[in-house]
Amino acid sequence: MLPPDRRPSPPRPALLASLLALLLGLAGLAAVPSASAASSTYLCTGYVACSKAGYPSGGYRTEGSKMWWRMYAGHNCTNYVAYRLVKSGASSERPWSGSGNATNWGVALSGLVDQTPRVGAVAWYKANGGWAGSSGHVAYVEEVVSATQILVSEDNWGGDFDWRVVTKGTNGWPDGFIHVNDTPLEVVSEPVVSGDVAVGETLSVDPGSYAEDADVSVRWFAAGTRIKGATALTFTPTVAQWKKRLSVRVVAKATGYARTVIDTDRTHGVRRGTIEVTTDPVVTGTAQVDQVLTTSLGRYSPAAAATKIAWYADGTRVRGESGRTLTVTPDLVDTRITAKVAASTEAYKVQRATTSETKDVAPGVIRLDDPFGLDGRAELGDALTVAPGTVSWPTDADVSYEWLRGQTTSNARSASSTDGSGVSEDSLTYTLGTRDVGKQVGVRVTVSRPGYTTEEFVLRSGSLTTTSSVLDLDATPRVRTREVRVKGTQRTRTVVNRKVVVNAGVEAPGRKVVNGAVRATLTLADGTQQVVEGTLEDGTVRLVLTNVPRGKQKIRVDYLGTKIVEASAAKVTVRVPRR
Incomplete structure (x- = not known):
């Protein structure tokens, strides 16, 4: 078929009309519909009237002066439909070679023809059918009301532009629908995947929204490969999807529209789960x-x-x-x-x-298999010895000994070598000395180990016999006189200062030197007393009683005692001369 700009010289009018219809594609409809128009309802006719009624031509009113797909310009069904297809995104080149008449469209594009109407499809009529003339007819599907009713817009050779409603079962229903570039369902909002993209965490997909009520279906993909069985709006990644990027393919279907397929953006790789x-x-x-x-x-x-x-x-x-x-x-x-x-x-x-x-x-807990004991007699000069017990746990426990002197453990004092009694090197024995006389001597056994409760045992001996002190008293009175002159009188008197000197010595068995206090008490006939005290030095003390009355006097000397040596007393009688 030759392009329009290379057509041969025009023949006579009748032949020219036939030739143009063959080469350019002319509508088979007349300007005025036939009697079969009762099968269709016209909504409007003419560019202006249709535009005012809300039924536009898609811009063909101004663009119809051009040839589209090499169809004849102006009022022509094939040029109008070709224009609408190109504007919807179809190629600007006619997709077949050969006749452009409307009746040939369904033949040339037979692989795209079916009986399903969709918005943007070509409503195709064969030649000499109930609706079309000898060249056939094409219209543009504007709306699919249902499977049995559609709205089309069209332009007509030798006629005008219009919109009409077509009902299935009448001679106005197309012979088929050519799906060159059907109008997809309009997407109002894109589908989006949300959630924590990690193993074991549930993800959701919002399938988006569309201009028409649509049925949607989803399919989940991992690294571009479909995940078997993952067709719900939610999906929980498993170990199989770890590290892979996920996406969702949403297929939206609405009556009269080609299905819309949208793939979401891929997520980042699926992270480790929690x-x-x-x-x-x-x-x-x-x-x-x-x-x-x-x-x-x-x-x-x-x-x-x-x-x-x-x-x-x-x-x-x-x-x-x-x-x-x-x-x-x-x-x-x-x-x-x-x-x-x-x-x-x-x-x-x-x-x-x-x-x-x-x-x-x-x-x-420290465990003892055998108890500790204390052997020996509580006598001065004897030794006390600890009989060691057996510590079964812990085997490396420390055992220490502390010798004690006292009536009870609460007031016990440590015994040491400074006492003069001596402590053996291994501390298992202790020799009783004079400081221990009258006291209870014992030993504190301490079993300890860091991290264990310390065990203590106090082993006691009997009390040692108390050693009594012995007073060796030398109470030799000495009387000294001196003359005292008393002024204010004509007489002179001689005053005698009578003194008694008591030299006391204290001894105790087992003690080289006895220390402590000594008291001398002079009791007169009237019951009054004169008391003098002193401290022993090297076991002796000198006590002086003064102004002792004449005659025979009794003096009591008391040794007050210490913690080791008991107190003791002695009495002595002296005669004080009268001179």
């Missing part, structure tokens, strides 16, 4: 040195493929302990123990679950 702790691990056992604590592993969703355990004391890692049990060691005393379980499985982040704290770790 393991859920469904049951926390728990530590059982007694928090005490030498006891064994045990931790459960807990439960997880999904189930953990592997677990690792770490033990902590007051939040500090206990080195070297990674099993389900922990033997409590002395260095953990007064701390609180926890266990952390790290659960892991493929494509999931490691989840760490921590047990609750135990009570403060209590010290361990």
Whole structure:
């Protein structure tokens, strides 16, 4: 077929009309519809009237002077439909060679013809049908009301532009529909995937919204490959999708429109999921040195493929302990123990679950198989000896001895070599000395080990016999006189100053030197007393009583005693001369 700009010289009018109809494509309809028009309802006729009624020509009123797909310009069904198809996005080149008459469209494009009307499709009429003339007819489907009713716009050779309603079952219904570039369903909002893109986390897709009520279906893809069975609006990635990028293909269908297919943007690669702790691990056992604590592993969703355990004391890692049990060691005393379980499985982040704290770790218990004892007699000069007991646990416990002197342990004082009694090097024996006289002597045995409760035992001897003091008194009175002159009188008197000097000595068995206080008491006939006290030096003391009355006098001398030597007393009688 020759293009219009290379047509031969025009023949006579009748032949010219036939030739133009063949080469350019002319509508088979007359300007005035035939009697069969009753099968269609006209909504408007003419560019102006239709535009005012809200039925536009899509711009053909001004663009119809051009040839589209090499069809005849002006009022012509084929040029109008070709214009509408090109403006909808179809190629500007006619998609076939040969006759452009309307009746040939369905033949040349037979692979695109079916009986389903869609917006933007070509309503095709064969030649000499109930509606079309000898050249056939084409119209543009504007709306699909239902499967049996459509609205078309058209232009007519030798006629005018119009819109009409066509009902199926009448001779106005097209012989077929050519789907060159059907109008897709208008997308108001694009579909979007939302949610945490991670294994085990549920994602959602908003399928978008459309200008018409549409049925939508979705398909989920991972790295461009369809995920079998994933056709819901939600999807939970599994290990199979780990690290892959996801997308969703949304297919929207509405009556009269070609299906609309939209692929969402791909997400980032699916991240590791989060393991859920469904049951926390728990530590059982007694928090005490030498006891064994045990931790459960807990439960997880999904189930953990592997677990690792770490033990902590007051939040500090206990080195070297990674099993389900922990033997409590002395260095953990007064701390609180926890266990952390790290659960892991493929494509999931490691989840760490921590047990609750135990009570403060209590010290361990020292165990004795045989008790300690104390041998020896409580006599001056004898030795007391500790009979060692047997410490069965811990085997490296420290045992120490402290010798005590006192009536009770509450006021006991440590005995030491400074007492003059001596303590053996191994501290197991102690020789009783004079300082121990009258006191209860014992030994405090201390069994200790860091991290264990210290055990103490006080072993006591009987009391030593008290040593009595012996007073050796030398009370030799000496009277000294001196003359005193008293002025104011004519007489002179001689005053005699009468003194008694008492030299007292104190001795005690087992003591080289006795110390302490000595008191001399002079009691007169009228009951009054004169008291003089002094302190022994090297076992002796000199006490002086003055102004002692004449005659025979009795003096009591008391040694007041110490913690070691008991008190003692002696009496002496002296005669004071009258001169």
